[in-house]
Amino acid sequence: GQQVMQIPQYQHVQEGEDFTTYCNSSTTLSNIQWYKQRPGGHPVFLIQLVKSGEVKKQKRLTFQFGEAKKNSSLHITATQTTDVGTYFCAGHSNSGYALNFGKGTSLLVTP
């Protein structure tokens, strides 16, 4: 079945450094979603990308959807301690109702 791979598994940065997590699918996706899970919390929806090559920004976060709709990235500029958590991508194919989640990237930011 559809697989969504996410790298890196962990990332430790100093506050102020940039951070990027990458998501790759074995099949073409109809859309991709990103979620953030704070330590001890539950995943919370951040954004959805639908169009090929789409780029969206939320303050210091930049989300991209690849031209082939098989990969995506989340880039955080100048990380802050509030960015700590696990970031998941989730792909949705044209069939079915379920999302396929990547394993997540756990971000640790030290002051």
Add this chain to the structure above:
Amino acid sequence: DVKVTQSSRYLVKRTGEKVFLECVQDMDHENMFWYRQDPGLGLRLIYFSYDVKMKEKGDIPEGYSVSREKKERFSLILESASTNQTSMYLCASSFSRTGLVDTQYFGPGTRLTVL
């Protein structure tokens, strides 16, 4: 705001017990999902339901069953709990059946320990 609630935040059961995990959503969502989350393995889909009394197996349905008798409630059942089912269980719901805007709203999770 969408609210997804789960019956317990923490649960401790013994091997062989029957365990019920309940999930309720208050936004009339059609789709509901059960995941388990384990370190290094991310979110793995156990079962989902796209309508009342309908259910579909996810990636890891073995050892689990589900029930959806009412639209707002989705139950996960462990017929005979085993220690390898110790995990965090997350319920989620979403609105559309096949639409692109398929945001999932998660409950707070139930941390189940099977002794």
